[in-house]
Amino acid sequence: MGLDLAVIARDIPKRPFALVGFLALLLLVPLAATSFNRAIKMLGAARWQALHRTVYAVALLAILHFLWMRAGKNDFAEVAVYAAVIALLLGWRLWRVRRSPALAA
């Protein structure tokens, strides 16, 4: 769309799921901007970790973005694979934290 804002704005009602992708991208920017060792020192480990927990929201938004996009085509097979992988990884983390709560800190 050649970064033409008017063209992009006219496309959004046709593909509202793109807004969810855009929100996910916006949330990733501060994470990318602080993904180097000095940023961890400057923010302090606790604040850095709190900020970087946004990645869980990004993962859910990305799934929603993908699900909404494929809902228009009534094709959920690939979305289900992505969702299952994320559910497995998060489930595994939750299980480890429940076993040793010190890992949550």
Ligand code: HEM
């Ligand atoms: C400005 C931000 C974004 C816009 C405008 C956008 C828009 C789109 C559009 C239009 C499609 C459909 C493409 C097609 O019809 O084949 C799509 C697919 C997809 N997007 Fe995004 N997106 C954005 C950001 C993101 C982000 C940040 C993620 C992941 C974190 C993401 C994950 C995906 C995935 C997994 C698909 C499906 C790809 C496939 O069919 O193989 N998007 N996006």
